[in-house]
Amino acid sequence: MTHICNKMNRRAFGGGALAIVLARPALALNADDATAFIKRLIGDIYSVIDSGAPEAAMIRQFEELFVRYADVQIMAQYALGVDARSATAEQKSAFNTAFAGYIAKKYGKRFRQFIGGRIEVEGARKIKAGFEIKTTAYLKGENPIEVIFLVSDKSGELQFFNMFLEGVNLLLTERSEIGSMLDMSGGDLNATIHELNKAG
Amino acid sequence: MSLGNIKRSSPRALIVIALIAGLAGCSGAGRVQPTGINDPHEQSNRKVHNFNKKLAGSGNGSGLAHAVPMGVQTVVHNIAENLSMPQVAVNSALQADVKGFGIASYRFLTNTVLGVGGIADVASEFQIPKHDTDFGETLYVWGVGEGSYYELPFVGPSTGRDVAGRFVDLFTNPLSYTLPRPEKYVGTVTKFADSVFKNSRRSDAINDVLEGSTDSYSQARLIYLQKRRYELSRRTGAPVTYDDPYLQ
Numbered sequence: 033m034t035h036i037c038n039k040m041n042r043r044a045f046g047g048g049a050l051a052i053v054l055a056r057p058a059l060a061l062n063a064d065d066a067t068a069f070i071k072r073l074i075g076d077i078y079s080v081i082d083s084g085a086p087e088a089a090m091i092r093q094f095e096e097l098f099v100r101y102a103d104v105q106i107m108a109q110y111a112l113g114v115d116a117r118s119a120t121a122e123q124k125s126a127f128n129t130a131f132a133g134y135i136a137k138k139y140g141k142r143f144r145q146f147i148g149g150r151i152e153v154e155g156a157r158k159i160k161a162g163f164e165i166k167t168t169a170y171l172k173g174e175n176p177i178e179v180i181f182l183v184s185d186k187s188g189e190l191q192f193f194n195m196f197l198e199g200v201n202l203l204l205t206e207r208s209e210i211g212s213m214l215d216m217s218g219g220d221l222n223a224t225i226h227e228l229n230k231a232g
Numbered sequence: 233m234s235l236g237n238i239k240r241s242s243p244r245a246l247i248v249i250a251l252i253a254g255l256a257g258c259s260g261a262g263r264v265q266p267t268g269i270n271d272p273h274e275q276s277n278r279k280v281h282n283f284n285k286k287l288a289g290s291g292n293g294s295g296l297a298h299a300v301p302m303g304v305q306t307v308v309h310n311i312a313e314n315l316s317m318p319q320v321a322v323n324s325a326l327q328a329d330v331k332g333f334g335i336a337s338y339r340f341l342t343n344t345v346l347g348v349g350g351i352a353d354v355a356s357e358f359q360i361p362k363h364d365t366d367f368g369e370t371l372y373v374w375g376v377g378e379g380s381y382y383e384l385p386f387v388g389p390s391t392g393r394d395v396a397g398r399f400v401d402l403f404t405n406p407l408s409y410t411l412p413r414p415e416k417y418v419g420t421v422t423k424f425a426d427s428v429f430k431n432s433r434r435s436d437a438i439n440d441v442l443e444g445s446t447d448s449y450s451q452a453r454l455i456y457l458q459k460r461r462y463e464l465s466r467r468t469g470a471p472v473t474y475d476d477p478y479l480q
C-alpha cells in the first residue's frame with residue numbers, strides 16, 4: 033500500500049475521485065483486466081480509423097492513444113538502449129516525445145490497410161512482466177496476421193509495453209533502427225532526436 | 233517411401249541425400265532457437281541488397297500488381313498453390329507431420345477434381361485449413377542449424393538452411409516426375425508468376441518501411457530473421473519467453 037501511495041504522491045494527482053479509482057481493492061493485474069484493456073485500445077483505434085478524418089489528424093489521434101495506452105517511457109528507454117544511460121533528463125524527455133511521434137507516424141500511416149478489417153482478441157497468457165494478449169488482425173484481401181500485445185502494470189497503471197506482428201518484435205526492430213540513426217550521427221543523441229522527429 | 237525407392241527413381245535424389253547428410257553432419261542435432269544475427273557475408277550481402285533495392289525502386293515493383301487484374305492473380309495463385317501441394321505433402325511426411333500431410337493431400341485431391349485442376353480453391357470453401365511448408369522447414373525439424381544470413385538477388389533475405397532448402401525443393405516435387413513435359417512446367421511457371429505478383433503487392437508496404445529506414449539492410453535482415461524464426465517455432469508450440477524491459 034505504501035508503494036502505491038508513493039507512486040501517487042510522485043505523480044501529484046490531486047483529484048479525490050482518481051484516488052478512489054486507483055485505490056480500489058482489485059489492484060493485482062488479472063487476465064480479464066488485461067484483455068479488457070486491449071479491447072478498449074482496439075476499439076479506440078478503430079473509432080479513429082472509422083472517423084475518416086484527414087491523415088494528419090488521424091496520426092495526431094494515434095499519438096494521443098499511444099501516449100495514453102502505452103508505457104512510452106519504458107519503450108523509449110529500451111529502444112534507445114545503452115545510450116539511455118548517458119543521456120540527461122532533458123534529452124530523455126525530448127527523446128520520449130520524439131519516439132511517441134515517430135511510432136504514431138510510422139505505424140499510423142498504415143491505417144488504410146485496416147479499413148474494413150477487424151482485430152479479434154484470442155486470449156491472455158501470464159508472463160513475467162504481466163500478460164501476453166494474443167489477437168488476430170483480419171485485413172481485407174490478406175491472410176490473418178497474429179498481433180501480440182504485452183501488457184504490464186509495473187509503471188503503476190495498466191499499459192502495453194511491446195507488440196509483435198507475426199513474430200516481429202516492435203521494440204527490438206526500433207532499437208535497431210534507432211541504433212542505426214545513432215551510428216549515422218556518430219553517437220550524437222541530440223542529432224538522433226532531431227532525426228526521429230523528421231522520420232516515421 | 234523408402235530410401236531404396238528414391239534411389240531407383242532418380243539419380244538426382246542421391247545428390248539431395250548427400251547434401252542433406254552433409255548439412256546434418258555439420259550442424260548440432262536438436263532444434264536450436266537462434267536469437268542473434270549471424271552475418272559473416274555482410275559486405276557482399278549489402279551489395280545484393282542495393283541491387284534488389286534498385287530493382288524494387290525501378291517502377292516494376294508495385295506496377296505489376298496494379299496492371300494485372302486481381303481475378304487473374306487469384307487464379308494464378310490458386311493453380312500454383314494447388315500444384316505445390318504434393319511437395320508440401322512430401323515435406324510434411326519428411327517432418328513426420330501427419331496432420332500437414334493429410335491437409336496437403338486432401339487439398340490437392342479436392343482442388344484438382346472439384347476445383348478444375350486447381351483454378352478454384354474449393355477446399356477453402358469447405359473450411360479445410362491451409363498448409364504450407366518447404367524443405368527449409370524440413371531441415372529445421374531435422375535439427376539443422378540456421379546457418380548464416382544471405383540476401384539473394386531477386387528473392388531477398390534468406391538463411392544458409394533455407395538456401396539449401398530451396399535448392400532441394402527444385403527436385404522434390406513429385407509432379408515433375410509424374411507429369412509429361414509441357415504440363416510439368418505449369419507448376420514452376422505459375423509458382424514464379426505468383427511470387428512475382430505477391431512481391432509486387434507487398435512491395436508497397438515493405439518499401440514504405442524500408443525506404444524510410446536509416447539502414448534498410450539491417451531492418452530487412454532483422455525483420456526477416458524474426459519472421460522466419462517465428463514461422464518455424466510456432467508449429468512446435470513452445471511458449472515464447474519475452475524480454476522484460478522493466479528489469480533493464
